[in-house]
Amino acid sequence: xxxxxxxxxxxxxxxxxxxxxxxxxxxxxxxxxxxxxxxxxxxxxxxxxxxxxxxxxxxxxxxxxxxxxxxxxxxxxxxxxxxxxxxxxxxxxxxxxxxxxxxxxxxxxxxxxxxxxxxxxxxxxxxxxxxxxxxxxxxxxxxxxxxxxxxxxxxxxxxxxxxxxxxxxxxxxxxxxxxxxxxxxxxxxxxxxxxxxxxxxxxxxxxxxxxxxxxxxxxxxxxxxxxxxxxxxxxxxxxxxxxxxxxxxxxxxxxxxxxxxxxxxxxxxxxxxxxxxxxxxxxxxxxxxxxxxxxxxxxxxxxxxxxxxxxxxxxxxxxxxxxxxxxxxxxxxxxxxxxxxxxxxxxxxxxxx
Amino acid sequence: xxxxxxxxxxxxxxxxxxxxxxxxxxxxxxxxxxxxxxxxxxxxxxxxxxxxxxxxxxxxxxxxxxxxxxxxxxxxxxxxxxxxxxxxxxxxxxxxxxxxxxxxxxxxxxxxxxxxxxxxxxxxxxxxxxxxxxxxxxxxxxxxxxxxxxxxxxxxxxxxxxxxxxxxxxxxxxxxxxxxxxxxxxxxxxxxxxxxxxxxxxxx
Numbered sequence: 001x002x003x004x005x006x007x008x009x010x011x012x013x014x015x016x017x018x019x020x021x022x023x024x025x026x027x028x029x030x031x032x033x034x035x036x037x038x039x040x041x042x043x044x045x046x047x048x049x050x051x052x053x054x055x056x057x058x059x060x061x062x063x064x065x066x067x068x069x070x071x072x073x074x075x076x077x078x079x080x081x082x083x084x085x086x087x088x089x090x091x092x093x094x095x096x097x098x099x100x101x102x103x104x105x106x107x108x109x110x111x112x113x114x115x116x117x118x119x120x121x122x123x124x125x126x127x128x129x130x131x132x133x134x135x136x137x138x139x140x141x142x143x144x145x146x147x148x149x150x151x152x153x154x155x156x157x158x159x160x161x162x163x164x165x166x167x168x169x170x171x172x173x174x175x176x177x178x179x180x181x182x183x184x185x186x187x188x189x190x191x192x193x194x195x196x197x198x199x200x201x202x203x204x205x206x207x208x209x210x211x212x213x214x215x216x217x218x219x220x221x222x223x224x225x226x227x228x229x230x231x232x233x234x235x236x237x238x239x240x241x242x243x244x245x246x247x248x249x250x251x252x253x254x255x256x257x258x259x260x261x262x263x264x265x266x267x268x269x270x271x272x273x274x275x276x277x278x279x280x281x282x283x284x285x286x287x288x289x290x291x292x293x294x295x296x297x298x299x300x301x302x303x304x305x306x307x308x309x310x311x312x313x314x315x316x317x318x319x320x321x322x323x324x325x326x327x328x329x330x331x332x333x334x335x336x337x338x339x340x341x342x343x344x345x346x347x348x349x350x351x352x353x
Numbered sequence: 354x355x356x357x358x359x360x361x362x363x364x365x366x367x368x369x370x371x372x373x374x375x376x377x378x379x380x381x382x383x384x385x386x387x388x389x390x391x392x393x394x395x396x397x398x399x400x401x402x403x404x405x406x407x408x409x410x411x412x413x414x415x416x417x418x419x420x421x422x423x424x425x426x427x428x429x430x431x432x433x434x435x436x437x438x439x440x441x442x443x444x445x446x447x448x449x450x451x452x453x454x455x456x457x458x459x460x461x462x463x464x465x466x467x468x469x470x471x472x473x474x475x476x477x478x479x480x481x482x483x484x485x486x487x488x489x490x491x492x493x494x495x496x497x498x499x500x501x502x503x504x505x506x507x508x509x510x511x512x513x514x515x516x517x518x519x520x521x522x523x524x525x526x527x528x529x530x531x532x533x534x535x536x537x538x539x540x541x542x543x544x545x546x547x548x549x550x551x552x553x554x555x556x557x
Contacts, residue, residue: 024356099386130487134409141417145389148421152382152428160428167425171418178413191406191489319532 034126038115046259047077053307060311084255087248092154095245099153104243104250107146107257114139114264119194121277121291132193133181136268140177140223143261144170146254147225147232147242154245162241165318166225166232172325173222173229179333180216183209183340184272189351197276199351204280206273212336213273215329217305220265222325224258226306228313229321266302267295274298361401368394381427385420392416406489 020026051066051073058065066073091097117132119125129135144167151163185191187209188199206213222229233241243254270276276298277291316324344350367390374387392415399408486494496504 099382129405131405131409131489134406134413138409138412138417141413144417144421148424148428149386152424164425164429167421171421174417191487323532323534 031126035116038118038126039112042112042115042260042263043256045263046256047081049259049263049303050080050255051077052303053310056304056307057311060308081252084248084252089248089250090245092156092245094155096153096155099149100245101250103146103150103153104246104253104257106149107143108253108260109257110139110142110146111257111260111264114261115267117193118264118267118271119197119276120295122194122198124277124292125194128192128194131191133185133191133196133272136193136264137178137181140261140265140268141170141174143223146257150246150254151242154242156245158238158240159242159244161238162232162244166242169222169225169229169231169321169325172322173219173329176215176325176329176333177219177223179330179337180212180219181272183212183333183337186337186341186344187351193271193276197271197278200275200278201282204273204275204278209273209336209340212333213269215333216272217269217302219329220269221306221309222321224262224265226262227310228316230315231318231321262303262306263299266299266306269302270295270298274302357401361398364394364397364401367391368398381430382424385424385427388423389416389420392420404488406487406492 018026021030054076055065055073066076069075069079091100114136116126117129117135119128147166147170148163151159151161151166154160184196184205187205188196190196190199221227225232231241233243238244243251246254277295279286279289279291279294371387371390371394375384375391378384378387392411396408396411396416399405399411
């Protein structure tokens with residue numbers, strides 16, 4: 001038995017110190033493995049987020065939700081995926097083919113590449129960028145292109161209206177999101193996501209920056225086109241909005257991309273305000289649980305509020321949406337940036353990171 | 354190093370190629386999309402040079418906001434492409450002249466750089482080497498300390514431009530019913546509901 005253990009240890013040792021890992025191919029293999037380790041669970045999480053959405057909303061409306069396919073309906077997302085795969089892809093006659101097909105890909109890819117900088121634990125990150133939070137902000141602001149391109153390329157009225165609404169909405173709410181991020185950054189003194197989480201060791205930023213947390217959360221709802229800001233889809237007015245003409249896999253890509261970007265926004269909220277992978281208190285029962293579990297739990301909590309909001313709120317009217325973005329959130333977040341900066345300066349708390 | 358060189362040539366080639374496509378594609382929406390591709394490759398080049406802050410700001414500001422509005426406008430325009438192409442020969446001399454001037458200026462810049470490599474360092478503020486300071490911090494140190502007045506002046510110019518655009522487009526129309534949120538929320542039950550005891554057989 002001892003020789004067997006030695007044999008295993010020897011192989012593991014050889015495997016870890018293998019010179020292949022230093023070559024270009026080896027480095028490439030490691031990166032691909034890391035990317036797969038993030039994306040495979042992510043896609044599974046997206047599938048079961050749709051299931052969770054239907055179950056949660058079902059429970060809130062005193063229904064059962066999916067309960068036929070598999071135990072408690074657990075295989076429902078798989079059945080849905082299979083159904084979408086085997087449907088026919090329809091390209092409308094008047095559509096601009098290349099952009100029409102490229103748009104869902106853009107949505108999906110953007111939702112995936114944002115996860116490259118998300119730290120799941122200390123050092124558990126694919127790429128520890130110096131400007132991680134700016135990268136996330138850039139990726140989330142690009143999400144609008146999938147919507148605009150699909151709306152325009154469909155060559156149809158309702159998708160076009162949806163695309164225009166989405167463009168105006170996302171650009172508006174990005175501004176206040178930017179100010180919220182700036183507020184967090186002046187409290188941290190670094191753009192690195194790991195530093196942002198570590199700066200919350202004493203207290204999560206959700207406590208001292210509570211109003212900014214609320215604004216950020218509402219802005220993420222608008223940024224992901226979720227209810228009550230789902231005007232780009234607005235099924236009661238413009239049918240399904242920008243993805244009206246899509247079917248089969250192209251539709252599935254939109255769906256996956258949208259839910260993956262919801263998860264990304266949940267991750268961003270947890271990193272900026274809820275202490276990322278840190279436990280609420282650094283004492284015994286809490287710090288037994290490993291960091292990534294805390295992080296997933298926080299994302300799940302954010303997602304639950306997303307679903308809760310969808311089951312509760314009626315959709316905003318368009319002018320009210322614009323008013324909220326430009327006349328309420330923007331001045332308030334700007335004021336709060338000045339207040340925070342002034343407070344940190346007056347009490348000599350400015351971080352030097 | 355080989356990978357970096359490959360990435361550089363890839364980014365540079367795609368940037369130039371999409372720049373050509375911006376001015377040569379027939380559909381203006383395609384032009385804007387190629388412009389966005391060019392911005393992306395510019396950001397890639399910035400990352401290769403180690404200026405990751407500038408790269409991200411380029412993507413956030415130009416791709417995430419400016420190009421969206423640009424695309425917005427171009428999609429809404431009702432352009433007759435054939436008519437638009439008509440003036441091509443007419444504008445060719447002016448466009449060519451501007452291009453030539455730009456080319457000459459670029460040659461001067463590169464020429465000065467080759468002829469006197471130290472000239473740039475004399476005029477510029479010393480910036481800490483990238484090994485010691487992140488470029489976000491280095492940039493902030495220069496912009497917000499040594500060049501604060503110029504930076505603020507640039508901001509004011511933009512503010513004036515914004516005010517000008519608003520003045521040009523703002524118009525007051527008569528008879529527009531606006532929502533008064535405070536009025537809606539401040540409404541009391543007594544203001545809006547009145548109970549009347551209506552006698553049988555007669556109206557209110």
